[in-house]
Amino acid sequence: MRLALLPFTVLQLHKLKRIGELLPKLPRPFPPPMSGRTFKDQFQHFRREKSAAGCPSLLWFIASFAVQVPCFLLWLTTIRRMSLDHHDGFDWGGTLWFQNLTEVPNGTLGPIFPLLIAGLHFVNVQVSFQKMFTRTGDTFDSLAKYYKLYLEILTLPILFISFNLPQGSLVYWLSNSSLSLLQQISLKHPYIRKKLELPDRDTSVFVAKQKELDSSEEVEINTSRESRKIAAQNLSAKELVNVSIKFLAKGQKDMALRLLRLALDKEPDHARALILLGQTQLQNGFLSEATENFECCISKLLLNGHPTEVEDVDNLILSSAWAGVACIRQGKYDEGIVHLERVAVMKEPEDPKTKAHYYEALILFSSALYNVGRKAEAAKYLRIVVAYDPSYRELLEQCENDDNT
Incomplete structure (x- = not known):
């Protein structure tokens, strides 16, 4: 046998x-x-x-x-x-x-x-x-x-x-x-x-392909006094995210992606790492992977109810807004609007940075509503945006004129 x-x-x-x-x-x-x-x-x-x-x-x-x-x-x-x-x-x-x-x-x-x-x-x-x-x-x-x-x-x-x-x-x-x-x-x-041309190790659904990430990759961090190298393995998830941001600023997306995945390997619930990973994937055209990471972040943030901490609220706004963008780019307008509407029903944040992200999400929500023919609703949210930032008044007027016609 x-x-x-x-x-x-x-x-x-x-x-x-x-x-x-x-x-x-x-x-x-x-x-x-x-x-x-x-x-x-x-x-x-x-x-x-x-x-x-x-x-x-x-x-x-x-x-x-x-x-x-x-x-x-x-x-x-x-x-x-x-x-x-x-x-x-x-x-x-x-x-x-x-x-x-x-x-x-x-x-x-x-x-x-x-x-x-x-x-x-x-x-x-x-x-x-x-x-x-x-x-x-x-x-x-x-x-x-x-x-x-x-x-x-x-x-x-x-x-x-x-x-x-x-x-x-x-x-x-x-x-x-x-x-x-x-x-x-x-x-x-x-x-x-x-x-037999089999892989070097057993391959199954329970095996994560982390060999590349688990290697002792070294990243260079410049300090005020000297330049030194620190093994990425020795960094915490928060530190890895901060270093990945520097690589993203330099345009080194491949290295940033590896560091973000290593951060998530150390701390799977790290919201900022999920958001940055999703944003980078979105820029590279990996829309479904980006959507999955944004939605994973949303799920983790809402697991214990609506977040109240400033950082968590900001992460929820960002992940919902980008999840909406990713879905809309795939032609899934209904799903995208669901994500953007999550921000629209939120209370206006008090933190200045979070507030700016909140109104950016409202602009995206208005644009999505406008594109599906819901122009009156789009104008409603644009009025809220204009009250915060009058520079968007021209966009509101265009929307209202189209609605009247």
């Missing part, structure tokens, strides 16, 4: 390699909380992007399991039935302590097979999940840990079941588990993986 299924297993690993390369670049299949998106729209968006990128079906994650487990159960139950029916040779064809394959484990040496089978199951689980966790705290990572725990707990039921199966079935089960372990260890060897 192992030899027959080996080509299929190798094919699955190639598919998982491709999925691992493309999945981090795709939007999430489920909408972030309070993002204004429906599950249906978000999932359809995910499917369109996945199809356009040529990403293989996610069913490849369970392909090997779906084929090998039925085969294993079929052959195990078949041998059990042959043992119980005293198939020719089963009652005398054993060896050592299991002369009779039709009997269940018994005697002093009886527990050897059950203990070996349970132990091999536990070892197979450890080898399968080796280096699969990224410590990023994402959903896939949590599911993987719970699934591993479930498989580890199964060791006890397997031990109990093994004591109640004929020794003929146990011989097959032990052989199968031994070959599974041998296959896993072999497929993890660098030389074999290179020959």
Whole structure:
């Protein structure tokens, strides 16, 4: 069975390699909380992007399991039935302590097979999940840990079941588990993986591609007295964001993106890092990725209710405004207006910088309303803007004239 299924297993690993390369670049299949998106729209968006990128079906994650487990159960139950029916040779064809394959484990040496089978199951689980966790705290990572725990707990039921199966079935089960372990260890060897053109490490949905970010990248920070180099790994998320802003000011977007992703690796809830990452992606034309980061920021800020701290309010305004811009650039005016309207219903902030961002968002909201034909509403919000900054009066007059005509 192992030899027959080996080509299929190798094919699955190639598919998982491709999925691992493309999945981090795709939007999430489920909408972030309070993002204004429906599950249906978000999932359809995910499917369109996945199809356009040529990403293989996610069913490849369970392909090997779906084929090998039925085969294993079929052959195990078949041998059990042959043992119980005293198939020719089963009652005398054993060896050592299991002369009779039709009997269940018994005697002093009886527990050897059950203990070996349970132990091999536990070892197979450890080898399968080796280096699969990224410590990023994402959903896939949590599911993987719970699934591993479930498989580890199964060791006890397997031990109990093994004591109640004929020794003929146990011989097959032990052989199968031994070959599974041998296959896993072999497929993890660098030389074999290179020959089969597999990635250097296991690729799965639970593996984040952070190798480039986890390297000891050095960034130069100028101080008043001297110029020195500090490893990016040693900086906090806030410091990484501040350094990334300097790189953005110099036009070095690639370095800024790497630092922002490293900041989010250290602190996934860092709102400013999400906003800057989204803005940079938006400038580079990665609209869906930018939208996802803005909406993720909005979800985190609204998780415990409407924020009251000045910095959080400012981040909510910025992320909502830019999420609206990103959606509108993709032709999703309804979704964009939902994000911009989130700012419009807010109370005018007192902080000067936040207030400026608030009125900039209102201008964007008015423009979106104007473009979808809701000119009276656009004029309403433009009057509020003009009361704050009279320089926009000409824009208001144009909107009112168009509305009257």
